[in-house]
Amino acid sequence: MRSNVHRIGATRRAADAGSIGVLPIPDARLWPAEIREWYRNAAGDCGPLDVFIFSSGQVGSMYLQDAITAAAVMRVDASEWHTERGFPAFIFDAGRTDEIRHRLDQCGYTVHVLDPTAKQKRPSKRRGAPVVSIDFVRGTEKGTKTK
Numbered sequence: 001m002r003s004n005v006h007r008i009g010a011t012r013r014a015a016d017a018g019s020i021g022v023l024p025i026p027d028a029r030l031w032p033a034e035i036r037e038w039y040r041n042a043a044g045d046c047g048p049l050d051v052f053i054f055s056s057g058q059v060g061s062m063y064l065q066d067a068i069t070a071a072a073v074m075r076v077d078a079s080e081w082h083t084e085r086g087f088p089a090f091i092f093d094a095g096r097t098d099e100i101r102h103r104l105d106q107c108g109y110t111v112h113v114l115d116p117t118a119k120q121k122r123p124s125k126r127r128g129a130p131v132v133s134i135d136f137v138r139g140t141e142k143g144t145k146t147k
Contacts, residue, residue, distance in 0.1 A: 020072045023081045031087040053113045060097045062090040
């Protein structure tokens with residue numbers, strides 16, 4: 001007997017299916033502390049529906065829970081999935097960024113694309129004149145008085 005799902009044609013095509021069941025996922029309790037700290041610093045304050053794609057030239061990547069989220073909602077090739085350092089990493093061709101963003105958007109996630117090198121390349125803003133200590137101008141220094 002066939003299920004109702006097959007009868008009404010509600011099955012997902014293989015290309016649309018997530019690939020979470022075929023990929024190894026390290027236990028989140030064992031993810032290295034330094035990668036979790038790096039992620040928190042990179043992502044900042046975020047909610048449960050925020051996911052981050054890191055864009056570095058020709059390569060895009062997602063880490064930790066964001067990699068797992070992507071694998072749950074879309075097809076991730078085994079060659080794009082990495083766990084060698086003890087945490088999940090989804091590393092893909094940057095040309096897929098729009099596709100991945102669109103798919104996650106459709107599922108209700110807010111996708112943020114971060115370029116870690118952009119901060120380094122960004123020219124520093126010109127700031128005002130340096131702050132001069134009033135005590136130094138008056139001829140006094142910390143803890144000393146002038147006559």
